[in-house]
Amino acid sequence: MASDILNTKIIEDIRNLLILSRQNLAQTVNSAMVQTYWNIGRIIVEDEQAGEQRAAYGKKQLEFISDKLTTEFGKGFDTRNLRNMRQFYTIYPNWNAVSTKLSWTHYRTLFRIEKDEVRQWYMQESIANNWSARALDRQISSLYYERLISSKEKIPVENEAKEKTKELQLTAKDVLRDPYIFDFLNLPSQSLLETDIEQALIDNLQKFLLELGRGFAFVSRQKRLSVEEQDFYIDLVFYNYKLKCFLLIDLKLGKLTHQDVGQMDTYVRIYDKFEKSEDDNPTIGLILCSEKSQAVAKYSVLNDSKQLFSSKYLPYLPSEEELKQELLRERSILLEDLK
Template sequence: MEATIELIKQLKQRILTSRYLVAKMANAESLRLYFTIGHDLDAEIKTKAWGDKVLAIVAARLQQELPGLRGFSTSNLKKMRLFYNAWAAVSEISSSLTNQLGNSKTEMSSLSTNQFEANDFSRFISIGFTHHVEIILKTEKAEDRWYYINQSAVNFWTVNHLRSELTNRSHLNEINRSNNFKNVLPEEISNKAIRAFKDQYLLDYVNVEDGDDEIDERVLERELVLNIKKFLMSLGNDFSFMGNQYRILVEEDEYFIDLLFFHRGLQSLIAFELKRGKFKPEYIGKMNFYLSALDDLVRKPHENPSIGIILCKEKDHKKVEYSFRDFSKPLGVATYKTSDTLPPQLKDALPDAETLKKLME
């Protein structure tokens, strides 16, 4: 019976691996097609000095030639041209997409710059065309685009999650200075920690009105716990939720950490303190105390030092920098952005504030 179970596991893995490879090959072929179509359209438009309106004619004629054809509307043809123009200048991409896409040896190790890795091309063809278009539309620099391509491929980001990361500008985390990780952690851990945390988190599923900070912090915490799956997606890969109002007992006094996580990649406890207002230097002392208690009372012997993140509405970078200067515990300060606008369809349907006031009267 055990042998049968093992056989089933092996067969399951083979099937899943095969399906992944087939899907990857199909996606790669689609990208090649869209790239070459983008090339042909761009060449014709430039050579014959046509305007973009010709794309509508091309889309209509394609429908006549291939009735029921999907995915080749005017807007999609524009995206194909955009896709081509974004990567035409990168010879390793353009030559691979047009000539050697099926060659598994085609890699990007020959790039002259240091911003690309050898497996980048494999990741490039692993994400869908819609992912590529979103990245191109929201970024300008090649290194920023590669950040999102790599993250999307490695972490299997959906298009919606990618859009959140793009709105959040998570690539700026690479140059984030709102932490002291490099100064207090070993290099191999500090680099991972810098990549693991963001300068700002987009919490568009939370809607907390301005008001008393003390009350709103509890409301914010409750909203995050109720939406813990979405919050984990906002945080990124490898975070595990351990609890809210996590109790630690020091001597005979109780203390409660707003949110406690464990990060598998860092092998560290992650304490989050929520603040509704602007960052204040005194927050650092409290977090430093929490981290000391976690390291002594909760952390396992094989785990790395606990990390603290103060999540607040606003921050002044200079105040954050000065606050970190003499602390030896790994600390970071990040901001968050919640939903503060109604969807257009609801905004049009509801009366304005003045009209609503009159109705209430």
Template sequence: MENKKIVLSMEQQFGEVIDIILQHKSRASRAVNEELLLTAWHVGGYVSAKLKSEEWGSKVVSQLSEYIRSQRPDIKGYSRSSIYNMVLFYDEYSSEAFSATVEKYLNAEFIQPRIGQIGTDRPVQEMAVIVQSTPAQIVQPRTGQMPKILELTTLTNHIEILCRCKSNEERMFYILYANKEHLAKRELQRCISNQTYTALLGSKDNMSKGLLEAYPNAPVMFKDTLFVDFLNLPKKHSESKLRNGLLGHMKQFILELGKDFIFMDQEYRLNIGASTFKADLLFFHRGLQALVAVELKKTKFHPRDLGQLEFYLEALDRDVKRSNENPSIGIILCPEANRVVVEYAMSRSMSPTMIAEYKRILIPQERMQQQLNEFCNLFLNKD
């Protein structure tokens, strides 16, 4: 018995050593990232000044790239396009407009370490949840200095954000979101293509009162639109084809749902009385510590679908949920949902449920830009 206690004690101490290693490794990674960003900032600023004064032209930038390559072949990452990306990085993020946007939304009310509950419909408060414990220094840089908010993600991600996002609000959102979800470039690309910005900061009409009360931060954790373009589904398809496709591309599907989802089973059997029922897909959400049942529909949402889902949630809570876990959550995933019908169906539901639509193909860039512009107008004209 004594030896067992000694072993446990040693394991605990070894675990503390691992924690120290990981803490310093994380700090080292942040320091390296900061220096890479500062390098891009100062190189971009230097070249930008030369171009704006017309002392240099595009030909000189090409010559600079060739000079670096010939004189210092050990220095990588300074092709002509890379240097212009650094100029873009400096020009866009050193603008007064970007600094004003950061200061506007990340003031003292929204950068406290403690996360408050979302009590209003204002998108900026939902963005505050994503910020989490962002340090106060990110708000206002000194003149000529790189804004601290840029340190929250990598240069590669910044270039992706700058090239694909037009408004400063959208850019700021993806910087914060990439930091929160630890997004690599490919994951960030998909989030931008799938309009995570508008999906996460959109309407809550697709969520029941029960979900919003039990999980106040649900609006920034669950999307109301998921894109399954990777399935190449025909317009007419069966629920089994949809389910099998998602099972075969589970990694991509979980990236769509969110990183905290863990897949548990398909057609999960629920034995109730003498009958057996099957939930299409069952997940566990690590962040919320709750089971999540996903019901797949090949046709548009019908209110009767909600009754079936609530029945499954009751069975999960009674017979499957563990005592340390939170109430189970239900998602109906359908190709179409009339917003008025959804709002009526959700208004009295006290079960933690929501309706999400899946899209077979990505929304065209032109339409995405139009929707983004409309949202930004609402975002900027909030009360």
């Protein structure tokens, strides 16, 4: 018993360290990306201002720069994004006026605002209230600034904005983890079946709920869905009271495939139609696999779906070297996402 408590504490300490490291890494990568894009915009503007001929052929110049940068550094440098960088510097010619607390997505959203004072107001509000880029977009689209300055009763308008922000800030990505660590199962390294993992998780349900994170409650195992004389069976079903939605889990041995994603997509659609109530948010599908596939994650509906996710599970606590590799992998993914 004491050993279990000690192991749980060790796992929690390492998990907290990883979460903090990811947050610091994300902030560092974001700061570098924002500053880099500002400097790219500065170079483009200064080059265009160097002579009338370059200004006249500005479009061709951007296409030339885009081709060269894309060839060497990959996506993220198309002419549209280069125009955004140029606009970034034009709007904020003084670097001291730029805050690295905001992401590149925040700034692209702010570019839509024509009036400087309104843009500055939304910028400061985003920083002060820790708005996500989605929350900022929502507030601008709902004319929060205009409604606030034209209203005699400002508190109800502010409270409404806060509620909308809360709704947007917590998403499935905030709740689901990757990877999950199943060292408490003591799984054998060979001759393992998916049903063995499922049974082991049920036998250790309390520890599995702790590993899943906050707000989860167990609902069902091998949940049967009958549609048009065809039966489908979902390995595990949970409910998250923070997200107010069901979580469907499919356990897979080996590498993630497109078939796995298609199957989970079917489960989620059926569950949404026949099982969830009107008060529930859309169902989430999580494929737990022993090996992820970057290709499947990038070129399937997983890439942009708000309901389908995949995570890797580890049968043991990773070594120091594996933790370093995981952080390097996270850094590469963050860099790719920010392009």
